Amino acid sequence: MSRHTATPVFEVDNLSWGEGGQAILANINANIASHRFTGIIGPNGAGKTTFLRCLSGFYSPVSGGVSFLNKPLANWPFNERAQRLAVVTQHTDVDRSWSVEQLLATGLIPYKRWFQVNNQQDQDLLTAVLNQVGLADKRQRHLATLSGGELQRALIAKALVQQPECLLLDEPTNHLDSQYQLTLMKWIKRLGISVVASVHDINMAARFCDDLLLFKQGKLLAHGPVSEVFTVANLEHLFDHPVRVDRHPYHDCLWMNFLEQERHHDQ
């Protein structure tokens, strides 16, 4: 469990979720600290996406509960929640014939009444966010013409237009080349809001996240600052494979390598 004392962005209390009688997440307890970049790591099928769906309210718990900013998730009126919590899923279904500007404008919907048109203040917000994500010159471009990395940034930009206090990201670096992955992770870290993201590349997670949640087979193995939970014991348990953890020679972050099955005893 995290030892941070600041008000958590999420309080997860004995959360379980399943489908057709099958338990997918079991008895998860975690206080997720605010204004930190929290990474969810674990092998395929561990429950990372399912957990994010429970945090976003897309899935209702079978038992237990999730509070967001001190209020049960289910008690948040939809628009009020959308003003504070934004979600970027892995397979965001988006009409590729839209322009970047049209996509971003959908982030304003939680703030609008029916038929209320966008004003200059809204346009200025879109401009500011486009500058922030480095897409100002692509404002009128159709989404179909963007590279994978640009599209991912546009989707996150749409979420930022919602001006959320917390951003949930499901594998934000998926399908991106190494250069884009690095750029995106650096950029997410600089956002300064609460971010909870599932991250497949655990060395990226160790380098950029503040806190980690380690999931395995629907259970939370460990939760805390990277320096405390990114350990040989936790990672070997997580992946059922011998590992080695070092300090990266250039970045000075923790860095894991899988070892051959023959365990090395020199660390």
Ligand SMILES: Nc1ncnc2c1ncn2[C@@H]1O[C@H](COP(=O)(O)OP(=O)(O)OP(=O)(O)O)[C@@H](O)[C@H]1O
């Ligand atoms: N709606 C559902 N109905 C039945 N089973 C589901 C459902 N959603 C997820 N699962 C199962 O729950 C398990 C966890 O899935 P989940 O997508 O949360 O894992 P993950 O850690 O995000 O995996 P990956 O790293 O492969 O994306 C998987 O075995 C998956 O098949």
